[in-house]
Amino acid sequence: MPTRDELLAFVTSHGGDVAKRDIARAFGLRADQKAELRALMHELDADGALARRGRKVHVPGALPGVVLADITSRNADGDLMAAPVEWDEAHGEAPLIIVDIPRRSKEPAPGLSDRVLLRMGDPQDGQLIGRVIKVIEKARRQQLGIFRAAPHGGGRIIPIDKKNLGRELQVPQGAEMDAQDGDLVAVELMRQRVFGLPTARVKERLGSLSSEKAVSLVAIHAHSIPHVFPPAVLADAEKARPATAKDREDWRDLPLVTIDPPDAKDHDDAVHAIPDPANPGGFIVTVAIADVAAYVTPGSALDREALLRGNSVYFPDRVVPMLPERISNDLCSLRPLEDRPALAVRLVIGPDGRKTDHSFHRILMRSAAKLAYAQAQAAIDGVSDETTEPLLETVLKPLYAAYACVKKARDARQPLDLDLPERKLVLKPDGTVDRVIIPARLDAHRMIEEFMILANVAAAETLEAKRTPLIYRAHDGPTLEKLSNLRTFLQTLDIKLAKSDTVRPSVFNRILEQVVGTDVSVLVNQVILRSQSQAEYAAENYGHFGLNLRRYAHFTSPIRRYADLVVHRGLIRAMDAGRDGLPPETTPDHLAEVAAAISVTERRAMAAERETVDRLIAHHLADQIGATFAARISGATRAGLFVALDETGADGFVPASTLGQDYYRFDETKQALIGDRTGEMHRIGDRVEVRLVEAAPVAGALRFELLSEGAYLGGARRPGRADSGPAKRDFPKAKRSGPRSGPKPGPRPGTPRRKKGRTES
Known part of the structure; x- marks a missing residue:
């Protein structure tokens, strides 16, 4: 057995990211020694000397094999230096990595402030070295803002970023580049004067905020989301021709149905269920998914663009698709009564709801009907229409019976069951907010969600059994x-x-x-x-904690997620079902790079979607300054409180300096701000009443004043010290002259993303 020091030295020397089997192999341990090794590793974990990352362990403060990093500087030798994007400050300052740029690389050369994906190599002379795999994001040498024209030429730039609120830029006369009042523009900073506002020159007009769908345009440009398809990609899409029954199983007589939101434009999954005659009490559930791999082949212009985008981005007023409409809304959309290629999985469900067997098939199908969630649910509840009436006995009732069976296994598995309703914005024709609703959560939603989870599990199991590389959906x-x-x-x-x-x-x-x-x-x-923890894509399987599953892969939405397209190609290769499967040269290392890249695009999409909702609601509330709202405290920091309004779910900030003339300290244990003298406590989850003081629609920022009194430690008001002075009720609310905005709220953990009425885990 290795000693503690020997084990730590081994983990550190291997990049700080090794599995237990690697340790056992390196030290020549026998099978009967593995329990002792496990105990030693648990001991080191409890002491904080080792930490777990999936199924691997690392020395806290060590970097994984593939690192997302920002290039921050150059060293004395002129080498670019990068710092990891994610780093736990408890381990000190983030380490600097020398950026190794391959001589023969198709990637653009990285520069200062670029974000890159690095593969870590062996340290040299104590210095970390990372080789560039991919340039994820080029530095923004320009700033974005809204141009406000001055009467006699020139104007000002209103920043769109919450961090820069109050930091306007001045545009001199002649530097406007024909920008009109209200335009979203990209500007370049000019040489600065000693006094006055910083000056800038308009470099590009990006669109007018007076037009429909302009708010999402801000997020698209702020996050550099590709939203215009290059001509080569559109040409690829136009050349595609509908797939035929050649080399496919003909399942056109099977009455599969799609169940989606009423406004869905693409339909990428269809379902069917029947009782299993060979398995009394059990069912055969079929899930058919659009065969995107038939049209998007590896290495094509379509494929390269899909990988660059990583996923579709869903804004309240528009969608930025991963694939052109010719593919997503036409050839791959499972329209009713039209022939469509699909990849289907037939799931055999036992009487206890557990999956006992499954098989994958490459098919040609014909959807029997297009249903909305509420429409399907109404039919089951006794209110049929001309579409659902013919399907009620033969299609819908067997589907719901199969779901009732599957739900037994789900309840026994006990995935994480958080109750955090998701709000949806309903827009007017001009793109502004009409109202905010909480859509009803129906059994129809839960049924489709559970069938999709079963299909995803089956995909991961099949690819593992066939030893085919895949991208997992992992959640530590x-x-x-x-x-x-x-x-x-x-x-x-x-x-x-x-x-x-x-x-x-x-x-x-x-x-x-x-x-x-x-x-x-x-x-x-x-x-x-x-x-x-945050779910991510990974080439290494460390399970899905939230769903309580040992293996899980995204298979059911290849129209809008690149990870699903990779899984489809893997299944085609594993089944030997065509030449458009995963290329033979694909390795786990290559898929690790893809997984890291699409995890970044997923987080980019989430941030852009969240910011757009914030801007739309800030626009909606901008004319209600002085109004009072019921809210809950959703977060607490040293700087103040974050609140979420009950009616709209809008997020806003209450600066600590406006709470009163007490001094409020942040108590991390209680997740609260507590007054030094009065003991008054404002804690997350508290119901409060707030007044809107300021709205910055362009940045999506709202500032509130707290009207409610907090709770008091010990249940009653009490002075904290002998010289504490009077209680808060004796002080007026602190007022400020002029607007003041709080700091940008950090990424607020929201509910799991839900598209098409189902949870995105």
């Missing part, structure tokens, strides 16, 4: 640090979370059940959500 469990913080917080609510190195979703579910219907229900749901 909470870190020990987050569990410790959560445990401490729950103690303040007299809720116990047992101490353990590992935890299952069922543990969180039991806690959530305790608070159903109580005042702290929303609070506990939010805090448990924030304790979770």
